Amino acid sequence: MKNIKKILAMALCLTLVLSILGSCKKTPVESPTPSADTPPSTDVTPGDDKPVEPVGASYDIGFQVWGAGVPILDSFGDAIEWCLTTLGHTYTRASDDFSADKELSNAQNFIAAGKDGIMIQLSAGPVLNQVAKECADKKIPLATYITIGDDPDIENLAKTNEYWVGACDSQLVLDGELVAQYALDAGCTKAVIIGGNIGDNSQDQRQNGFTRVFEAGGGKVLSVARCTDNSEAPAKAEDMLAANADADCLYAMVGDYVEGSMLAIENLGRSEKIKMFMSCVDATSAKYIQEGKIIAGNDGISLGAYIATTMIINFLDGHPIKDANGYSPRFSAKPIKVDGSNVDRYLSVFFSNDQTIKPVNKVMLEGLLWRNNPNVTYQTYLDLIDAMGELDYIAKQNGL
Numbered sequence: 001m002k003n004i005k006k007i008l009a010m011a012l013c014l015t016l017v018l019s020i021l022g023s024c025k026k027t028p029v030e031s032p033t034p035s036a037d038t039p040p041s042t043d044v045t046p047g048d049d050k051p052v053e054p055v056g057a058s059y060d061i062g063f064q065v066w067g068a069g070v071p072i073l074d075s076f077g078d079a080i081e082w083c084l085t086t087l088g089h090t091y092t093r094a095s096d097d098f099s100a101d102k103e104l105s106n107a108q109n110f111i112a113a114g115k116d117g118i119m120i121q122l123s124a125g126p127v128l129n130q131v132a133k134e135c136a137d138k139k140i141p142l143a144t145y146i147t148i149g150d151d152p153d154i155e156n157l158a159k160t161n162e163y164w165v166g167a168c169d170s171q172l173v174l175d176g177e178l179v180a181q182y183a184l185d186a187g188c189t190k191a192v193i194i195g196g197n198i199g200d201n202s203q204d205q206r207q208n209g210f211t212r213v214f215e216a217g218g219g220k221v222l223s224v225a226r227c228t229d230n231s232e233a234p235a236k237a238e239d240m241l242a243a244n245a246d247a248d249c250l251y252a253m254v255g256d257y258v259e260g261s262m263l264a265i266e267n268l269g270r271s272e273k274i275k276m277f278m279s280c281v282d283a284t285s286a287k288y289i290q291e292g293k294i295i296a297g298n299d300g301i302s303l304g305a306y307i308a309t310t311m312i313i314n315f316l317d318g319h320p321i322k323d324a325n326g327y328s329p330r331f332s333a334k335p336i337k338v339d340g341s342n343v344d345r346y347l348s349v350f351f352s353n354d355q356t357i358k359p360v361n362k363v364m365l366e367g368l369l370w371r372n373n374p375n376v377t378y379q380t381y382l383d384l385i386d387a388m389g390e391l392d393y394i395a396k397q398n399g400l
Contacts, residue, residue, distance in 0.1 A: 056371040059316050061091045062110030063119040064103065066147065068095040071282055072255060072301075076121055076146055079305035082355070086362050087313065087369075100124030107131040110140075117141040117165070117312045121305075125150045125201070128157075136163045141315045143167060145308035146301060147202060148330070158327035165315045166328035168304040172202050175279045175298055175335045176209025179251055182296040182337075183277050184217040188249035192240050193224045194233060194261055195253030206253045206279055222247055233260025234267075241268055248273060254280040258288065281338045283351045289343045296339035299350065303333035303388060306360035307381065310368040319370035323378050331381055334389030342391055349395050357398045359388070364397055 061084055065077040077093055084091045092110070096103040103124045110118050111134055118140060122128055128149040135142040141163050148154065148167035157164040183191060191214055195203040203226065211221045222244040225236040237260055241247060250265070252258045258278055265274050278285060278297035288294045311329075314321055323329040338346045350359055366372035368381060387393045 056317055059089045059116040059313065061089060061117050061119060061312065062094070062107075062113065062115040063091060064094045064096055064106050064110075064121060066096050066103070066121050066123040067098040070256065071284070072280055073121070075282070075302055076305050079302050079358075080119065080145075080309055082358065083306055083309040083360075083365060087309075087365060089313070096121075096123070098123075100127055103127050104130065108134065111135060111138050114138075115140060117143070117316055119143050119145055119308060119312060121146050122149045123147045123200075125153070128153050132157050132161050132164060136161050139163060141165045141312055143308045143312045143315075146170070146304040148304075150201075154330055158330070164328050165312050165320065166308075166330060168307040168311065168331040168333065170301045170304055170333040171335060172205035173209035176206035176211075176251075176253070177213040178298055178335055178337065179206075179277045179279055179296075180210040180213035180217065180219070182339075183214060183249045183251065183275070184219060186249070186275055186295055188275055189219045190244070190247050191219060191221050191249045191251055192244055192247045193221060193251045193253065194237050194240070194257045195224075195226055196256070197228050198226045203253050210251055210253075227257065230256040230260055233257045234263045237261040237264035238267055241265065241270065241274070249275045249277060252276065252278040254278075255282040255285040258285045258294070262288070262293065279335070281346070283347065286338065286343050286347050286351070289338060289340060292340065296337065298335035298337050299346070300333050300336040300359075300388070302350075303359055303385075304331075306358075306365065307331055307333065307368070307385070310365055314368075314370050314376070317369075317371055319376075321376070321378055321381060329378060329381070331385055333385055336389060336391050336394075338391075345395050345400065346391055348400055349391070349398055352398075357400070359394055361398055 063080050065073050067073050081091065081093065094106040096106055103120070104127045107118060107120060118135060120131065122144040128144065132142055143165035144167045146169055148169045154167055193207055193210060195207065207224060214221060223240045225240045227233055227236055241264055250261055252261050255278060261276065265271055276294045278294055280301055281297040281299040285294060285297065289297065311321055321329055349357060356362065364384065368376055368384065370376050
């Protein structure tokens with residue numbers, strides 16, 4: 001009888017233990033995996049003062065600039081470097097040394113190295129299709145920025161190449177149109193133009209835009225000088241101005257040709273008669289605006305470097321930005337007017353010694369990234385690009 005009682009007691013204890021263990025057991029929960037339907041959790045929203053570090057993979061990007069040693073081109077590469085390092089990615093930077101052959105070989109080297117993505121400041125248009133095909137063969141995303149290739153090629157890639165990320169340039173024709181209006185508003189009627197080499201698409205577009213608006217407004221373009229590089233500017237500007245003694249304004253289509261043109265004007269003793277205008281304002285030419293030696297200009301061309309960087313990160317994250325037709329987009333930044341009234345503010349944003357102050361700062365970049373802003377769309381890009389056409393908006397985003 002004692003043995004039976006012991007056995008029953010032991011059985012009761014075992015039953016109680018099993019009951020307790022069963023009540024403590026939890027149903028396993030799988031960790032969510034980011035997908036198109038379940039965006040990653042993030043505390044960052046556009047406009048947050050203190051964004052957290054980016055969520056997601058770190059990528060190794062190869063990017064190219066058309067040449068080194070030219071301030072405006074260096075600034076494009078510097079912008080991409082800043083974006084990638086600020087957002088937690090690595091990169092290799094290459095100069096194409098102003099050569100189509102080097103532009104192609106640099107891209108092919110990046111492909112062979114197995115870069116996660118490639119970005120090209122594409123100044124040699126015919127290179128685009130070959131690079132795009134080789135990238136697609138190796139499943140490497142490709143984007144172009146600032147100088148982006150010919151429109152028919154871009155449109156075709158958007159429809160046929162699944163590894164084409166898209167492009168972002170600036171509205172170059174509008175650049176010229178706006179400068180023409182600045183000149184007309186200043187009372188100018190007879191203009192000369194100086195800029196980069198014939199066949200440079202950016203220069204052609206600005207020249208065409210300026211000529212159309214200036215002549216539609218009653219002015220006349222007397223002559224155009226196109227230079228292989230800025231070393232030709234002093235002589236070509238002087239010859240052009242000497243042959244057109246009645247010119248009352250000069251349009252330098254990029255900052256590289258400002259100082260050579262100024263030297264020519266001084267040599268001819270016409271500083272009081274010639275009003276200067278420009279596109280692609282940089283730190284040096286902005287100082288001439290401060291001094292009143294240049295009446296007005298515009299900028300914003302570097303914005304394409306910032307925008308294109310976010311596009312390739314979104315693509316690599318599996319959430320490419322697509323336009324209303326479902327194609328990889330082509331964005332165009334708007335020109336920003338720079339004159340005596342806002343040049344100090346322009347310098348404080350575009351050329352600040354504070355590395356947190358940028359035309360597209362970290363918070364603005366993260367607002368364009370799916371990993372930080374799961375609601376980002378094509379329209380988000382359009383809205384920001386439109387807003388950035390005003391210097392006041394960019395300055396306020398930087399607390400200035």
